[in-house]
Amino acid sequence: MIATAFNLPRLRVNRVLGGTIVALLIAVAVFGPYLAPYDPLALDLKARLQGPSTAHWLGADEFGRDVLSRLLYGARTSAWIAFATVAFSITLGLAIGIAAGYFRGWTDRLLMMVNDALLAFPGLLLALGFMAVFGASRWGIIVALGIAYTPVVVRVVRGTVMSIRESEYVEASQVMGNPEATTMIRHVLPNCAAPVLVLATTMFGWIVLSESALSFLGLGVPPPAPSWGNMLATGRPYIGQAPFLVIFPGLCISVTLLGVNMFGDALRDWLDPRMAA
Amino acid sequence: MGRFILARLATAIPTLLIVAITVFVLMRMVPGDPASLMLGDLAEPEQVAAMKHRMGLDEPIVVQFGVWLGNVLTGDFGHSITTGQAVLPLIIDKFRISATIVLIAVFFAVLIAVPAGMVAAWRQDRWPDYTVIAASTLFLSIPSFWLGLMFLLIFGLKLGWLPIVGYVPFSENFGDALLAILMPVGTLILHESGPLTRMARASTIEVARLDYITHARAKGLSEPAVIWRHAFKNAFAPTWTMIGLILGSLLANIAVIETVFTIPGLGRLLVDGIYARDYPVVQGCMLYIAFVYVAVNLLVDLVYPLLDPRVTA
Numbered sequence: 221m222i223a224t225a226f227n228l229p230r231l232r233v234n235r236v237l238g239g240t241i242v243a244l245l246i247a248v249a250v251f252g253p254y255l256a257p258y259d260p261l262a263l264d265l266k267a268r269l270q271g272p273s274t275a276h277w278l279g280a281d282e283f284g285r286d287v288l289s290r291l292l293y294g295a296r297t298s299a300w301i302a303f304a305t306v307a308f309s310i311t312l313g314l315a316i317g318i319a320a321g322y323f324r325g326w327t328d329r330l331l332m333m334v335n336d337a338l339l340a341f342p343g344l345l346l347a348l349g350f351m352a353v354f355g356a357s358r359w360g361i362i363v364a365l366g367i368a369y370t371p372v373v374v375r376v377v378r379g380t381v382m383s384i385r386e387s388e389y390v391e392a393s394q395v396m397g398n399p400e401a402t403t404m405i406r407h408v409l410p411n412c413a414a415p416v417l418v419l420a421t422t423m424f425g426w427i428v429l430s431e432s433a434l435s436f437l438g439l440g441v442p443p444p445a446p447s448w449g450n451m452l453a454t455g456r457p458y459i460g461q462a463p464f465l466v467i468f469p470g471l472c473i474s475v476t477l478l479g480v481n482m483f484g485d486a487l488r489d490w491l492d493p494r495m496a497a
Numbered sequence: 498m499g500r501f502i503l504a505r506l507a508t509a510i511p512t513l514l515i516v517a518i519t520v521f522v523l524m525r526m527v528p529g530d531p532a533s534l535m536l537g538d539l540a541e542p543e544q545v546a547a548m549k550h551r552m553g554l555d556e557p558i559v560v561q562f563g564v565w566l567g568n569v570l571t572g573d574f575g576h577s578i579t580t581g582q583a584v585l586p587l588i589i590d591k592f593r594i595s596a597t598i599v600l601i602a603v604f605f606a607v608l609i610a611v612p613a614g615m616v617a618a619w620r621q622d623r624w625p626d627y628t629v630i631a632a633s634t635l636f637l638s639i640p641s642f643w644l645g646l647m648f649l650l651i652f653g654l655k656l657g658w659l660p661i662v663g664y665v666p667f668s669e670n671f672g673d674a675l676l677a678i679l680m681p682v683g684t685l686i687l688h689e690s691g692p693l694t695r696m697a698r699a700s701t702i703e704v705a706r707l708d709y710i711t712h713a714r715a716k717g718l719s720e721p722a723v724i725w726r727h728a729f730k731n732a733f734a735p736t737w738t739m740i741g742l743i744l745g746s747l748l749a750n751i752a753v754i755e756t757v758f759t760i761p762g763l764g765r766l767l768v769d770g771i772y773a774r775d776y777p778v779v780q781g782c783m784l785y786i787a788f789v790y791v792a793v794n795l796l797v798d799l800v801y802p803l804l805d806p807r808v809t810a
Contacts, residue, residue: 231627337515340791341783342746345767346519349783352771353526429640433753436642437768452643456757459646460654467650470643477638485634 234486241479249299252292260285260293260446269462279464281455287465290446291472297447298476301361302427306420308366313373314412318404320374321381332378338371344430351439361440365427376419377412384411414491421487425480432473448473502799509795516787517569521562524780534774535578569784575777577770584781588763592748592785594664595755595762598678599747602685607740610690611733614697618732619724621702629694637691642753645684649757652680664760681758685751689743696739701732734805741797745790 248255257277264284272279278287320331338346346368347361354360384390385408393403434440435449443450448469455465532548533540540548549555553564568575574584617629636644653661659680665673704710705728713727714720752764763782770778 333511334515337512338519340512340516340794341519341787342749342790344746344752345749345783345786345790348749348752348767348771349520349523349779352774352776352779353523353528355528425638432640433642433750436753437756439768439771452646456646459650463650463654466643466646470640470646473643474639477640478635481634481638 231485234482234489238479238482238484238486241475242483245295245299245476245479248292248295250296252296256286256289256292258286258289260290261444262286269458269465271462271464278468279462281451281462281465282458287451287468290451291448291468294446294448294451294469295472295476297358297441297445298428298431298449298473301358301365301431301441302424304362305365305369305427305431306423308362309369309373309423310416310420312366313370314377314409314416316370317374317377318381318408318412321378322385322400322404322408328378331374335371335374339375341368343368343372343426344433347430347434348437348439351434356434356439356442358441361431361434365430365434368430369423369426372423373416373419376415380412380415381408384408387411418484418488418491421480421484425477425484428473428476428480501802505795505798509791512791513788516791517566517784518562520780520783520787521565523783524776525558527774527776534776574781574784577778578775579773579778584777585785587778588766588781588785591761591763591766592789594666594760595748595751595764597667598681598685598754598760598762599744599751601678602682603689603740603744603747605682606686606689606693606743607736609686610693611697611736613690614694614699614736615701615724615729615732617694617698618701618705619720626698629698633691633694635691636687637695639688640753641684641688641750642757644688645681645754645757648680648684662759664758677758678760681754681760684754684757685747689747693736693739693743697732697736700735701728704728704732707731731805734801737801737804738797741794745786745793748786748789 262285264280267276267280267284267286269282270276270280270284276286276288278291280286281290316331316335320328320335341349343365347364350364350367351360354364390403390407393407398406431440432447432449432452435447436453438450438453441447441450443454451469452466455462455469459466532545532552532554536544536548553561556564572585574588576583577587613629613633617626620626649661652659660673660677663677665677667674701724705724710723710727713723718726748763749767750764751762752768754760755762755765756768763786767779767782767786770776770782
């Protein structure tokens with residue numbers, strides 16, 4: 221289900237708009253702090269709950285902190301957490317998935333039994349459980365979401381490895397007497413790249429969403445550090461007086477996810493031409 | 498058929514066991530031991546030791562797990578540390594609220610998504626298809642909790658059409674209850690119809706390529722007849738599986754919606770339990786939600802052969 225192509229039309233808009241949004245997100249994550257007009261933690265009680273103005277383009281929050289600056293720093297937080305989580309999850313998933321798919325037999329059966337049982341937890345539920353253990357912190361989120369989404373990676377990698385394993389170049393490498401590890405690293409691993417890259421893009425989106433959901437619940441990025449999710453949570457009580465406090469962070473998350481989803485679709489078209497009708 | 502059912506049921510047992518182990522281990526990893534947590538900071542070491550003994554925490558971990566599992570299997574999920582209430586009745590109470598919202602929302606989401614997906618497939622690569630894809634990508638990308646907040650802002654605060662806070666049980670006042678869940682349900686319908694539409698569309702396209710569809714067309718059947726009578730039945734099977742996945746995962750994901758609309762459901766119970774470090778409640782909620790998730794997917798699988806008889810072979 222995860223890696224199905226959904227037979228979507230190969231639209232240029234996916235490539236162009238998706239690519240632009242992703243590029244913009246990366247740029248903001250890297251250069252955001254230099255672009256921010258204010259310190260995202262600087263209090264200014266006179267500006268409290270002020271709407272958008274020339275001084276504060278996107279308004280100021282309940283402590284008078286500049287919303288635009290907080291959004292720019294928040295982009296860095298979200299992008300960094302999502303990137304680290306994807307890296308963590310993919311590394312772990314590749315190791316387990318390749319081992320299961322390559323060795324098969326008992327190794328495979330045992331690993332898959334545990335893996336499938338972990339898949340029996342909805343992703344966010346497992347993450348919530350881990351957050352209960354770690355407490356709200358950045359590293360907590362990375363490990364919690366990373367472990368929660370690893371079973372999906374394992375499934376995809378194992379499936380890919382199973383089909384690669386039957387190919388002639390793997391057989392050739394084995395016949396040549398290469399150690400198992402060499403065959404795996406030199407021949408199996410590189411051929412997992414395409415499906416894993418597509419999965420990583422999709423996961424990036426899930427994790428931005430999950431992190432903002434956790435932060436919205438107060439179990440993600442701890443305040444006062446800004447994240448899009450916790451800005452929504454702290455802005456919620458003021459929704460009547462200062463609706464912009466909830467409008468802008470949500471808009472940022474939505475545009476990011478839209479961009480990542482479209483980019484993911486485009487990447488799949490490009491990397492997996494077999495899926496094209 | 499009977500063998501299929503038994504085999505499928507048998508696979509659920511190790512899954513549930515590992516789920517139980519995971520939840521148990523996770524809760525034992527929570528910093529601070531349960532006995533001190535229950536007694537508070539001012540407890541004497543002797544009191545803590547006595548409590549530990551009473552709770553069986555001085556037994557080997559495997560024995561503790563066995564005792565705990567035995568209790569769980571007999572429906573004893575322990576008692577809440579903060580309120581002293583029995584956990585299972587509490588969970589079931591909250592589950593009713595969440596399940597009502599989830600079931601209504603998914604029902605309507607399917608009602609919208611399946612026809613939309615099929616129309617898109619039927620008119621593949623033409624404007625109806627593009628419209629449906631654009632809408633589904635959009636709803637897939639908007640976080641449900643933000644969509645909810647925007648509904649709250651527009652329909653609750655600006656237009657004043659719907660109540661902004663407060664959940665009313667159906668047993669109390671049917672009309673008010675319906676009004677109170679209108680926004681949360683509406684939010685979930687839009688959000689969940691995104692992935693369902695994509696799935697319905699993709700599987701219809703797959704099926705439409707098969708020979709028997711070409712044959713049906715060659716017989717001179719009208720296009721709607723081909724789609725509804727021939728393609729629909731086979732195309733629906735993958736969507737059916739996805740409905741199961743969505744139903745189960747929504748029980749956890751609904752925590753954010755319950756937070757937006759202040760609904761005292763299962764998701765909220767879990768999150769509040771985490772805040773209060775009320776580990777029997779957290780443990781119970783996790784186990785219960787995972788169990789329902791497994792059970793729903795099992796049920797979905799068992800019904801699957803009725804949609805696609807090939808799977809029992």
